Amino acid sequence: MLAFLILVTVALASSHHAEDFEGNKVFRVSVEDENHMTLMHELASISELDFWKPDSVAQIKPHTTVDFRVKAEDVLTVEDFLEHNELHYEVLINNLRSAMDAQFDSHSRAAGHSYTKYNNWETIEAWTKEIAAQNPSLISRSVIGTTFEGRSMYLLKVGKASSNKPAVFIDCGFHAREWISPAFCQWFVKEAVRTYGQEAQMTKLLDKLDFYVLPVFNVDGYVYSWTKSRMWRKTRSSRTGSSCRGVDPNRNFKAGWCETGASxxxxxxxxxxxxxxxxxxxxxxxxxxQKNLSSIKAYLTVHSYSQLLLYPYSYSYKLPSNNAELNSVVKAAANELASLYGTKYKYGPGASTIYLAAGGSDDWAYDQGIKYSFTFELRDTGRYGFLLPESQIQATSEETLLAVKYIANYVLEHLY
Structure with a gap:
């Protein structure tokens, strides 16, 4: 009994350091014109706002909506400001703490890894080892680097072994709080091995292509979002001269680096x-x-939320040379995705479809010569935002898989 009490006390003490988000609210404000934009900048300067969509106050455009989180102590100030300035708003999430608890609504009570639950890093790490060991003819695991805090970045190569195969690179978990993203990468790998030899399209894809799957890119940030602050986004690097930690990894690539939409x-x-x-x-x-540039023919990076399928460019309004082709591919992929549950995705070039943002991995990959470079923003459109319930993991992953298979098949038929 004493041991149990000690355990409970320790658990309570360690969880005490985690940010609890009680009473935090998520607002959605309609921004109609320049005046509304100015007011949003003013609000951001007097209250600490955590921007969910777009990523920062600098990216707000007229005729859009803005989603942001407000700490409990600032809620009244923000509500007063919005009402006083006659800004139209709604509350998307009334109490973030409750929404965080409600995320874990999966009926899967598996103690270990589950494809319909959000898995922490230790569980995902063990899974990468296990799934590779169980499927040696289809999966190999390697480490492509270590994180700032010294964790391994595991990459799964999925496909039937054969030399000189073209490849599709898929990464998940760039932004720590976007938990549905790593969940999709795990689902993809599971479905690849489960349906190989059973389902014609997947069998063909794995026979003719390799898929490089990086289940969690920003491992340190992901761990931090589980242990300390659920809303963490960046990496966890530290630098002299600043007490603030982390870099937005999707602003850190050599693609118009830090020119626009980045801080x-x-x-x-x-x-x-x-x-x-x-x-x-x-x-x-x-x-x-860069080492595998000759074989990598497509790059897919998976984020959330907004239900978007984007292609370059995001760092400027210029269009890629194969714009018409990319647009027809994302249109068809979005139609495939919608065919299952009717989930509607918007699609187009990043800058004009959402906002200018420099330093993204998709733009960088495209500029390296990877003609088919896409960003997915998975479910939803804001009702749950980053706190998509586990009960939606399966449906989200199933529909996304259709789009990914469509793109992979297109790439296979248009090799270059």
Missing amino acids: KDPCSDTYCGPTAESEKETKALTNFI
């Missing part, structure tokens, strides 16, 4: 880093892709 402030959620590729994680990814 030079280390405390910002969209901090681009002291230099391009300053992060060990970014460097590991770029090194691997």
Whole structure:
């Protein structure tokens, strides 16, 4: 009994350091014109807002909605400001703490790894080892680098062994709080091995292509989002001269680095880093892709939320040379995705479809010569935001898989 009490006390003490988010609210504000934009900048300067969509106040555009989280102590100030300035708003999440608890609504009570639950890093790490060991003819596991805090970045190569195969690279978990993203990467690997030899399309894809799957890119941030702060986004690197930690990895690539839609402030959620590729994680990814550039024909990076399928460019309004082709591919992929549950995705080039954001991995990959480079923003459109319930993991993954298979099949038929 005493041991049990000690355990409970220790658990309570350790969880006490984690941010609890009680009474935090998530607002959605309609921004109609320049005046509304100015007011949002003013609000952001007087209250600490955690921007969910877009990623920062700098990316707000007229005729859009803005989603942001407000700490409990600032809720009244924010509500007063919005009402006083006659800004139309709604409360998407009334109490973030309750929404965080409600995320874990899966009926799978598996103690270990589950494809319909959110798995912590230790569980995912063990799973990468296990699934590779169980499927030696289809999966091999390697480490492409280590994170700032010294964790391994595991990469699964999925496909029937054969030399000189073209490849599709898929990464998940760039932003720590986007938990549905790593859940999809795990689902993809499971479905690949489960349906190989059973389902014609997957069998063909694995016979003719390799899939490089990086289940969690930003491992340190992901761990931190489980243990300390559920809403953490960035990496966990530290630098002299600032007490603020982390870099937004999707602003850290050499693709118009830090020119637009990124911040030079280390405390910002969209901090681009002291230099391009300053992060060990970014460097590991770029090194691997550059080493395998001759075989990698497509790059897919999976984020959440918004239900979008984007292609370059995000760092400027210029269009890629194969714009018409990419647009027809994402249109068809979005139709495939919608065919299962009717989930509607918007699609198009990043900058005009959502906002300008420099230093993204998809733009970088495209500029390396990878013609088919896409960003997925998975479910939902804001009702749950980053706290998509576990009960939606399966449906989200199933529909996303259809789009990924469509793209992979297209790439296979249009090799270059």
